[in-house]
Amino acid sequence: MVKIADFNALDPAEQQPLFLHLKAAQQVELLMAMPIAERKIWMRVLDPDDAVDVVQGVPPSERAGLLDLLDRFSRNEVTALLAYAEDSAGGLMSPRYVRVRPDMTAAEATNYVRRQSARSAGRTVETIHYAYVLDVEQKLLGVISCRQLLSSQPEVLVSEFMSTNLVVIHEQMHEKEVAKTFSLHPYLALPVVTTDGRMKGIVTLDDVVDVVHEQHTKDIQKMGGSEALDEPYLKIGLTKMARKRGSWLMALFIGEMFTASAMGYFEAEVAKAVVLALFVPLIISSGGNSGSQASTLVIRAMALGEVTLADWWKVIRREVVTGLMLGALLGLTGLIRIMLWQGVFHTYGEHAVLVALTVALSLVVIVLWGGLAGSILPFVMRRLGFDPATACTPFVATFVDVTGLIIYFSLAKVILVGTML
Amino acid sequence: MVKIADFNALDPAEQQPLFLHLKAAQQVELLMAMPIAERKIWMRVLDPDDAVDVVQGVPPSERAGLLDLLDRFSRNEVTALLAYAEDSAGGLMSPRYVRVRPDMTAAEATNYVRRQSARSAGRTVETIHYAYVLDVEQKLLGVISCRQLLSSQPEVLVSEFMSTNLVVIHEQMHEKEVAKTFSLHPYLALPVVTTDGRMKGIVTLDDVVDVVHEQHTKDIQKMGGSEALDEPYLKIGLTKMARKRGSWLMALFIGEMFTASAMGYFEAEVAKAVVLALFVPLIISSGGNSGSQASTLVIRAMALGEVTLADWWKVIRREVVTGLMLGALLGLTGLIRIMLWQGVFHTYGEHAVLVALTVALSLVVIVLWGGLAGSILPFVMRRLGFDPATACTPFVATFVDVTGLIIYFSLAKVILVGTML
Numbered sequence: 001m002v003k004i005a006d007f008n009a010l011d012p013a014e015q016q017p018l019f020l021h022l023k024a025a026q027q028v029e030l031l032m033a034m035p036i037a038e039r040k041i042w043m044r045v046l047d048p049d050d051a052v053d054v055v056q057g058v059p060p061s062e063r064a065g066l067l068d069l070l071d072r073f074s075r076n077e078v079t080a081l082l083a084y085a086e087d088s089a090g091g092l093m094s095p096r097y098v099r100v101r102p103d104m105t106a107a108e109a110t111n112y113v114r115r116q117s118a119r120s121a122g123r124t125v126e127t128i129h130y131a132y133v134l135d136v137e138q139k140l141l142g143v144i145s146c147r148q149l150l151s152s153q154p155e156v157l158v159s160e161f162m163s164t165n166l167v168v169i170h171e172q173m174h175e176k177e178v179a180k181t182f183s184l185h186p187y188l189a190l191p192v193v194t195t196d197g198r199m200k201g202i203v204t205l206d207d208v209v210d211v212v213h214e215q216h217t218k219d220i221q222k223m224g225g226s227e228a229l230d231e232p233y234l235k236i237g238l239t240k241m242a243r244k245r246g247s248w249l250m251a252l253f254i255g256e257m258f259t260a261s262a263m264g265y266f267e268a269e270v271a272k273a274v275v276l277a278l279f280v281p282l283i284i285s286s287g288g289n290s291g292s293q294a295s296t297l298v299i300r301a302m303a304l305g306e307v308t309l310a311d312w313w314k315v316i317r318r319e320v321v322t323g324l325m326l327g328a329l330l331g332l333t334g335l336i337r338i339m340l341w342q343g344v345f346h347t348y349g350e351h352a353v354l355v356a357l358t359v360a361l362s363l364v365v366i367v368l369w370g371g372l373a374g375s376i377l378p379f380v381m382r383r384l385g386f387d388p389a390t391a392c393t394p395f396v397a398t399f400v401d402v403t404g405l406i407i408y409f410s411l412a413k414v415i416l417v418g419t420m421l
Numbered sequence: 422m423v424k425i426a427d428f429n430a431l432d433p434a435e436q437q438p439l440f441l442h443l444k445a446a447q448q449v450e451l452l453m454a455m456p457i458a459e460r461k462i463w464m465r466v467l468d469p470d471d472a473v474d475v476v477q478g479v480p481p482s483e484r485a486g487l488l489d490l491l492d493r494f495s496r497n498e499v500t501a502l503l504a505y506a507e508d509s510a511g512g513l514m515s516p517r518y519v520r521v522r523p524d525m526t527a528a529e530a531t532n533y534v535r536r537q538s539a540r541s542a543g544r545t546v547e548t549i550h551y552a553y554v555l556d557v558e559q560k561l562l563g564v565i566s567c568r569q570l571l572s573s574q575p576e577v578l579v580s581e582f583m584s585t586n587l588v589v590i591h592e593q594m595h596e597k598e599v600a601k602t603f604s605l606h607p608y609l610a611l612p613v614v615t616t617d618g619r620m621k622g623i624v625t626l627d628d629v630v631d632v633v634h635e636q637h638t639k640d641i642q643k644m645g646g647s648e649a650l651d652e653p654y655l656k657i658g659l660t661k662m663a664r665k666r667g668s669w670l671m672a673l674f675i676g677e678m679f680t681a682s683a684m685g686y687f688e689a690e691v692a693k694a695v696v697l698a699l700f701v702p703l704i705i706s707s708g709g710n711s712g713s714q715a716s717t718l719v720i721r722a723m724a725l726g727e728v729t730l731a732d733w734w735k736v737i738r739r740e741v742v743t744g745l746m747l748g749a750l751l752g753l754t755g756l757i758r759i760m761l762w763q764g765v766f767h768t769y770g771e772h773a774v775l776v777a778l779t780v781a782l783s784l785v786v787i788v789l790w791g792g793l794a795g796s797i798l799p800f801v802m803r804r805l806g807f808d809p810a811t812a813c814t815p816f817v818a819t820f821v822d823v824t825g826l827i828i829y830f831s832l833a834k835v836i837l838v839g840t841m842l
Contacts, residue, residue: 021607114572129550129567129609146550146567151535183634186442186627188550188609205626206607212630213604216637217721220811223644224717225710233722234735241739242746245714249788252710253751257758259702264768270698274691277698281680281705281822288706289646289673289815293666296645300638301654314655318662325663330674337678347685367670390641394710401702 002026004033016045024053025232031066032058040069048077049094049207056086089173092211093192093201098131100158102141107154109144132191132199133162140168140191140199168193171200175211182208222391223296225252248394255398259284262402266409273420275348276412279334279359280405286330286363287404288397290370294319295396298375299388312379319375323368330367331360351420358415362408369407370400423447425454437466445474446653452487453479461490469498470515470628477507510594513632514613514622519552521579523562528575530565553612553620554583561589561612561620589614592621596632603629643812644717646673669815676819680705683823687830694841696769697833700755700780701826707751707784708825709818711791715740716817719796720809733800740796744789751788752781772841779836783829790828791821 002022007015007030019027019042027046031039031054043051043066051070055063055078067075077095084090098116100109113131131149133142142162152161167185169178169192181190182205189204218228227244229236236244263270263280270277298315301307307315338356341347348355374396378388413421423443428436428451440448440463448467452460452475464472464487472491476484476499488496498516505511519537521530534552552570554563563583573582588606590599590613602611603626610625639649648665650657657665684691684701691698719736722728728736759777762768769776795817799809834842 021605110571113568146571147534150531150567150570182627183630184442188626205609205630206603209604209626209630209633212633212637213725216633216640217725219637219641220644220717220721223641224713224721224811224814226714226718229718232725232727233718234727234732234739238739238742239746242743245743246747246750249707249710249714249747250750250754253703253707253754256703256706259706260699260758263699263702267695267699270691271695274688274695274698277691277695277701278681278684278688280698280701281684281826282674282677284702285677285680285709285819285822286670286674289670292645292815293647293670296641297647297650297654300641300645304638304653306653306655311655318655318659321659322663322666325660326667326670329667329671333671333674337681390645393645394713398706401706405702 002030004030019045020050024050024057025235027054028057032062036069039066043069044071044074047094048074048081048096049092049201051078052081052091055082084171087175088171089169089175089178089192089203090171090200092175092178092207093171093203095201097191097199097202099134099199100131100144102133102135102157102159102162104158105154106149106152106156106158106161109158110149110154113146113149130189130202132202133158134199138198140166140193140197142166143191166191169203170195175208176215178203179208179211179215219390222389223393225249225394252394252398255395256401258402259405262405263409266405269409269412269421273355273412273416275355275420276358276409279362280408282334283359283362283366283408284401284404287366287370287400290323290326290367291374291396291400292393294323294371294374295377295393296374296390299378299390299393302378302382302388309379309382312376315375315379316372319371320368323371324364326371327364327367331363334363335360351416354416354419358408358412361415362404362411365411366400366404366407369403370396373400373403423451425451440466441471445471445478446656448475449478453483457490460487464490465492465495468515469495469502469517470513470622472499473502473512476503505592508596509592510590510596510599510613510624511592511621513596513599513628514592514624516622518612518620518623520555520620521552521565523554523556523578523580523583525579526575527570527573527577527579527582530579531570531575534567534570551610551623553623554579555620559619561587561614561618563587564612587612590624591616596629597636599624600629600632600636640811643810644814646670646815673815673819676816677822679823680826683826684830687826690830690833690842694776694833694837696776696841697779697830700783701829703755704780704783704787704829705822705825708787708791708821711744711747711788712795712817712821713791713814715744715792715795716798716814717795717811720799720811720814723799723803723809730800730803733797736796736800737793740792741789744792745785747792748785748788752784755784756781772837775837775840779829779833782836783825783832786832787821787825787828790824791817794821794824 010018031042046054055066058066067078070078081095098113100112104112129146131144132140133144135141142164143166144158144162148161167187167190169181169190171192171194189202191199192201192203193199221228226248229241229244298307335356338348338352338359342352377392377396381388452463467475476487479487488499491499502516519534521533525533530552550567552565553561554565556562563585564587565579565583569582588608588611590602590611592613592615610623612620613622613624614620642649647669650662650665719728756777759769759773759780763773798813798817802809
């Protein structure tokens with residue numbers, strides 16, 4: 001966090017690089033703390049795509065004021081960019097890029113690129129590495145790299161050496177898809193076009209990295225059982241944070257309410273064998289943990305394209321084997337724990353062996369069940385057309401809690417009938 | 422997943438771009454399915470940093486065989502790269518980059534760059550955009566961009582227009598730090614140097630994006646309560662997967678064992694008021710969920726630099742207010758649920774109001790406690806010198822399960838004494 005006093009204390013030569021590399025939220029904070037005259041200078045330093053982020057970062061009532069600080073050309077660019085959804089390719093792109101015509105010679109193009117580059121000197125990376133070949137209708141025909149310009153014979157035409165094997169991004173494409181497109185191709189920048197092929201701007205890989213980090217934050221927050229905050233933890237209003245956390249906490253709470261109903265159904269058994277209640281948290285949390293593991297691994301593997309719908313049977317087979325191994329491990333540990341305590345403290349009464357067996361067997365079945373439920377759910381969701389996000393992991397745990405209780409008490413009824421029940 | 426038959430069926434012009442953009446694991450699979458002669462052709466197509474990944478992807482016994490397929494120059498490069506840890510800057514870098522001398526003129530440098538570029542034509546992005554200025558000892562003095570070469574007067578010396586304000590990466594730097602360095606600077610490639618400033622190679626932003634994705638997968642897997650798999654879900658051996666999942670499941674299980682001890686401590690109370698047991702899963706899971714939320718949000722905010730150690734008091738204040746709001750929400754819902762069921766089904770006996778109060782108050786306290794525990798733990802970990810990773814989120818839930826039980830039954834003893842207890 002850079003304070004305005006610290007910023008003002010900097011050497012002017014250090015201010016610009018610092019300012020340009022700050023996140024939009026930080027730039028907004030500094031700008032709003034400046035007198036108008038300085039604010040104007042710094043707004044004009046920003047590339048149009050960064051200026052858009054700043055304008056979107058202030059309250060709507062302040063936006064027109066900020067736009068007015070820009071020169072007319074930039075204001076038009078920024079206004080055009082503001083029309084795009086923030087999470088679309090149009091919202092990510094810069095409208096500034098180097099363009100050439102197909103019928104220029106390499107020498108003419110070099111000259112032309114040099115002049116366009118000079119204008120953007122000192123700015124960020126956007127305009128540097130590729131020049132795009134457009135026809136008179138702004139339709140994208142090809143791309144040439146700076147290296148190609150250096151290596152071409154001066155008299156050869158751009159159309160003869162440009163690459164026409166183009167990867168393009170549609171202006172309305174969601175930023176997640178943009179990130180995916182970049183991950184599939186080894187380019188540092190890609191052109192953004194309209195449906196009829198007119199070029200609107202470029203997206204560079206560094207913008208995409210920010211998208212990837214944001215997405216990561218959202219994924220993790222949802223996996224932690226909360227709606228994505230979309231604002232820094234210390235900045236978001238408390239009621240807003242409570243609302244975002246409360247909605248999910250409430251949904252999970254309502255799911256967990258079925259545990260009270262499930263246990264209520266077995267209340268007579270609990271009354272007769274109170275010892276059974278002691279292991280309820282241990283057993284259901286183990287099922288929940290096993291379910292979280294499986295759903296997390298399968299959903300992530302789906303997101304990475306390692307697992308597809310067609311692999312459902314392979315996944316189930318893997319989870320059956322793994323679930324049995326893990327269940328046996330936990331069941332055996334539980335058995336040993338109970339017998340050990342029984343031997344030392346005589347904690348669990350005359351039927352301790354049967355109790356231990358019930359707990360151990362329940363652990364095997366519930367850990368297996370957790371793994372199966374957690375791995376099948378993502379397939380069901382995808383089959384129904386939903387995107388199985390890691391967001392559903394907390395719900396898997398809740399589902400396994402409820403069903404795990406039923407499994408535990410049903411097994412207890414079978415094993416303990418005639419002795420404790 | 423590309424099968425060798427599909428690959429062979431492709432037009433030769435399509436094979437190369439496809440092959441170059443596959444992940445190393447896929448390249449290994451295709452290579453191992455080819456006859457030696459073809460394998461040699463495709464090994465030689467790879468850039469040295471990609472060849473390293475392939476060599477590391479085959480069993481140790483096969484490695485020498487693959488290295489022998491390379492020409493001597495590349496073999497030396499690859500062997501040098503193999504000496505670096507896979508997750509270090511050296512393990513990420515390409516040893517191929519364009520170099521110039523400081524006492525060349527712009528015209529000489531352009532010529533020199535052109536010749537070096539021609540040699541790497543058709544390769545991936547590595548060598549394209551910057552030329553590095555090295556002295557006779559290979560020490561890095563500066564960098565010039567392709568754009569600067571285009572715009573310079575032919576007779577000016579490289580040393581006069583090169584940028585000397587350099588961001589460099591040390592060859593032993595961990596890949597996570599490399600990713601962080603890129604996120605702080607707007608460059609698409611950075612030079613890798615030794616401690617005494619000799620240049621060893623370059624890392625490009627697209628390699629870093631892969632690191633970020635891998636890191637994301639690890640974070641998510643750990644948050645799901647499993648060790649990071651480090652291999653695709655469908656490829657990893659079942660015993661290996663069971664070991665990676667089992668170690669964490671076991672750790673959580675051992676933590677949860679304390680719930681049995683805690684409940685055992687209150688066994689007499691449970692026997693007298695069985696109805697208390699019915700709400701155990703509901704109450705402890707709500708505490709666990711609240712704890713997961715708070716720890717996830719705080720840990721992520723720390724990782725993003727939004728929250729520092731000095732903010733501990735701000736965080737606690739926020740969590741107290743949020744926890745009270747969320748606790749009140751859940752407590753009230755629980756109260757209504759119990760009174761409603763009591764009104765309709767008479768489920769909870771003559772002291773239902775007191776039971777409802779106990780549950781509601783416990784929810785308030787435990788949700789608050791979960792939020793506090795979940796947000797304080799990351800500060801404690803960081804203070805002790807550990808990196809609080811989202812990995813500890815499942816353990817927070819376990820900790821809150823155990824302590825939540827104690828809170829619940831202690832409150833019950835106070836509220837229900839003289840009536841049910």
